[in-house]
Amino acid sequence: MSIRALWIVPIVRQSTADLLQDNIIFTRYFPLIEKKVRSANGEAYISLPSPTEFSNALLFELGFKDEEKFIQSRDTCQKVERKPVFEVTTPAGTVWPVVVVEQRGLLFCCLPLVPDNLTTSRPDLIQIPGVSLGFSLLCGLTDFLRQCPPSEVAQRSGDLHLYLNTAAPFGRISDVNCDTVMAKMYNKPSYLPRAQKQPSWKPVLHKGKNILYLALTENIRAIQFNKENTADTFDLYGSVSCKSDLEVALSDVTINLSYNSPESAIPMDNLLIHPCVQSADCSMLQRGETKAAPRRIRFTPPTEMFTLCHYTASGLKGPPIKAVYDMKMTDNRASLTIQLTLSDKVKNAFEYCEMQIPFHNRGIISSQDSSVSQGNTLISPDKKILVWNIGQKFPKSLNANLEATVVFTDAKSPSSFDDPFCTDQNAYAQLFFKIPDFTHSGCCIDSKSIQVSPSTKFKLNTVHEYLSAEYKIWNCNGDVLSSSVPKALLKQMADM
Template structure:
């Protein structure tokens, strides 16, 4: 599969010359598209016209004009993101694959080898193009617009290897970069394309287990709280040899792991839990050949979670332009009382900015967000002591006359309908007890290596609804969310 064009441009720059950061066309792929599409072929417009068309389709301001457009904004339009089409002077350009990150737009146009418009699932270039754009976005994420503009030569070199003559050969930027700087060594064993350069130096294997909790606390007797617990096991391996194998045991000494989704490089994995023993209560054995970059070995869920890490109650009563708040939180005894951060945020929609507040909390301090629309309780790193893990906060918040914007308008969160959102991160801890047993880590061929394992537990979303308002739910759960 081939690409006709690749663009990188800014959505913030007003200068047309500086707005387009990078452009690369592939004449060989363009000729291929012309032959395949015959009379339906649409030639490419100028770069600036294509950029302006994409800005319009993505909803950004063009020439300072913002208006409703029925073709773009009405409910009749069928969204096919990340694929969009753009109307230009030469005709409709489709399928443009778009990735938008941090004020930058990465775009490519795959070759459609058909006269009529086929379903997107039949165009493999869409998937390959999207993966390539994500790789480029990750590679350039630390650079400013000016730096990206100056990196044209580097980007041309990368695409010469990844997409020679427009033909997609390698979408893994981490595998492409070593080819630009390293020389190949003659080896007896065939070297895979995803590992073009052999590692030389000390052997090091790094594992990271990240667990997430997603919960909604309703504070109603007839509506049980719901939650999900899930996690990932990631690995970064720097090992000598062409295709070293790593075998590990993913062990849980608390809750069993379920619904394990493995990476394509995993060669074998236990579909069921290994027989319980004193040393390995709940364990799954996984064998894989690691790529060069950091990657996710597997995703998992924890279906039998019975207790939330933090329980709490949020009360808010609104009188005119004044809100009275009260929040109580309790840390579960199974939780590690040492956090990297812990913060409670109370956003206020449809009420205007906060003019002043008065608060009293048993732990931490309170503040306002820079836009003065979110009341923040910075709890800190510990819930008081191990013996008294209940904390509370009371506050009175005053608002000025509401001058809402789109970002702070919500059709439901009006009056006393509101919620508080908890954010925390606990290092060296997982709620399920999941860990990598160092004694079970094996590398083949046998070699000495340094092993590093880390664990972290954090919130994905943790909402506590106001008990004096209505709750936002599509239906009343009939059972707790872990079943």
């Protein structure tokens, strides 16, 4: 579980005719690990490339060099991609497996050590522990530099070396958590009584008010077609995030995920938990079961904000907002009508609710004439999207309508992306909304059931929110992008 080298490369788009000089921000090699690799590989050993050779080869492999040209070895569809792991061909030889994380215009890269017993052949990535640990190390490094502008990263080389000396001494990864690495770097006092034991992953105790923050976020992903031969689809899922600031070295927290109204709730049919969870009710629902039972989770929280669990709820009978999009094109003019109906099972109090109606492959919008029963309309800055701001509440009828006529010019907007499928009357509208203090499944965090051991007083902050993920409504007069499950597979699933 070691790394041979680590690089930070800025993203530069240039052709091969341009010479890239000093195009790497930070490099760190680990001679001790490299000596081990040289000894294990013998004559098959491939030395590490120079920083300039590596950055040029990496930018080429990722398509930032010669991106307008088709290169068979790089761009063929037969090439199997295993992002974020890449194979980089340099003048010194082929370097693999290179783990790459892109953040804020920078490429954070590391080369994990392949175990000795796997060097004779190309193993599966899951057999190389350094790949997952290297990825976590890079994520921690990006978190360490999150407040540093990319142009100033090179000036913090001393801090980067100190960070790696603490997180991966001599190339061996020992800690990938940014908070704990920084605590060790700056030698913060722990204020821990000698009678208590302190875990190595929590070197510094929280000093201040005891606060436990829990956030339950539920998302809805829906695609509505309004066609007889194509069924609408929707998917409900959620997650619980946690941040624990408690003045104890090692604490156990127990919470209940329950329901406001078990009779009308949509039960969780799957629960995925964080590794810090010690015990949880993760039982799967039996076929046909509709009873919404609470789930109890006991865990030891780490120092940073983390996602405690993910869940799905597949018993949803209908979307929260039913929509019909009717649009017809005539030359350079689009006439459209949109009807929205809010479900009576959804809380009518939005933080925001907005519909975006993009027009691809049609030039820019020169004018629009619209009539709405709720909210107002405007045109996006790139003049490619008609935006309907519905507001924070539907009327008592729970219906909202838009009628509009949009006129286009022949001028193209070079900065916008045009979906190649959306030509003629093939079009869609997209809905964005957020409802605070509500979940569609009825799932909630039971604040009265929360227990902390050892017992201590703390302030509890809980958040519940319901958001739209991908929420598309296709034009009922055009073609749609959809796929269907083969009938033989459906029959096989029904027999299971």
